[in-house]
Structures are given as C-alpha cells and as structure tokens.
Amino acid sequence: MTPGPGEPPALRDQHGQPWPWPPLAPAHDAGPVPSRVWLLFLPGAFTPVCMAELTWVDDLAARLTPAGVGLRVLSCDSAAVLRTVAEDLGINTPLLSDFWPHGAAARAVGELNETTGRPHRSSVLVDAAGTVFARVRAEAGTQRRLEDHLD
Template sequence: MAIEVGTEAPDFELKDNHGQAVKLSDFRGEKNVVLLFYPFAFTGVCTGELCALRDELPKFVNDDVQLLAVSNDSPFTLRVFGEKEGLEYPLLSDFWPHGEVSRAYGVFDEEKGCAVRGTFIIDKEGVVRWTVVNGLPDARDLNEYVKALENL
C-alpha cells in the first residue's frame, strides 16, 4: 500500500546515474520534489514517460521543483539509459538493497521484483502532498503533476 497524502516522506539516499549520492532531505526547505518510481529502463512505457518529462523539463526542474526518477535498475544501466535518451535529471538506482526505497513508499511489486508506477509530490517541508499509483502497463498523465505542483 502506497504511503498517503499528509504523510512525512521517508528520507533516503540513492546513487544517481553518475554515481553521485542524492538524499531526499537535501531538498528540504529548498524545493518541492516530484518523486517518480518506474519499473525498468529501456522499456516502452517507461521510456515514453521519462522522455515526456524530458520534453517538459522546465516544469519539473527549476528553482522551485526537483524531479527525481527511481527504478530498481543498476546505476550502470541508468547511465546508459540517460545518455541514450538525453535525460538530464537524476535517475536514481534502488538496486541494492533491492527495492528498499520502493518498499518504503509502498510501490514495490514483490512478484515482479520492480517498482510500479508511483508518483509522489513532496513539499518543501518533506510532506507528501499528492500521489498517484498506476499499474505496470498504465502511463501517468504529466498534466496531473503540473496541476498538483501549481496547488502547492
């Protein structure tokens, strides 16, 4: 079960696609965070979603907002994926311990061994203010993220 709106977002530290450590709490007091979990790099729906975010990046990475995309792929896979698709935002690896952060947010599918499509908008105080969780085959609507950010 995914964590609910009004809950303090679990802090975490994960390596990004360039080997840099990224902590959720680093953004506290500074930026709202769009935390997006996706199943796997190089798959059709995931690539489509992440490229759509790339194409609208100023809405999701700016002085007020930071996008963090998390999958259970290795950092090495994410580096190649990010380079191939021109993704200029952090791709975080929840590879080991496998799915630990995905589980903390309630979006890890134990049977498939990957995160489902969960998105959490976290305010500057670290509280979840909006969320959507879709099944593996169902892409999310980026316009919903934009509306939720406008309402913060």
C-alpha cells in the first residue's frame, strides 16, 4: 500500500513510536520543534558507507540545534533494525523507518531510487510544510560530509 495523493508517509522511530510528516517533532513529545529539519537518507543501515556516516550524526545534530534545525536519519530498514544500529553505535539522533509503505518518505521528496527500492545517499532540508530548501547527494559508495549540512 502506497500513500495516496496528500497522504503523509507513516514513519516510526527505532523504538516503534510514530512520527508525523515532515518529521520535525515526534507525535509523542511536546518539546521544542525545530523550524527546519535535515532528512538524512540511508540506502541501507548496515552497509559500510552508511555505518561510517552514522558515526557523525550526533555531532551534526548538536551543531544544527542552535540554529533551530533538526536532524532525522531515515532508512527503508525496519524499526527493529534501526534500533540495533542505534544501540550498537550509541546514536541519540532519531532513526526513522521508512519501511512501510516502502520508501514513501524518500519518494515524497524525490529521493527514492525506484530501480533499487532504496533511497539515494542524500540529505534533504525541509520545513513543516515539506518545502525543500537544500539537498546534499553523494554517489553510490561515497560518503556525504558533515560540513555540507552546515552551509
């Protein structure tokens, strides 16, 4: 089942909790909401390049917070897989599952590779309306740089 026109993707974090679309603030938390959020798409949570990128996501999130910008990591992997990754690496940044409907969030911002069924290795900066302000994309097998998200 794929979301229909105007229907938001259904996202769950690594703990199985629902998140709204765009994922600025979790549905279960009334804390401060960033004005914009980087959506950092992973083609596969346990691939070598993705694992290398995950080593700097908490640092990036901390550097973005003073500017009112959030960071969410999204992958088509299940919430259970993302929980294992977060626990293995000690990640505090929310990891969101775009598992079902498969790739709906990546598709919503034009980042789903329809051939592979995985998102491109990309990051997309959006606001609460889903307006795209910036994109960072790396070729397959190449890492994005933390610094590219700070400009």
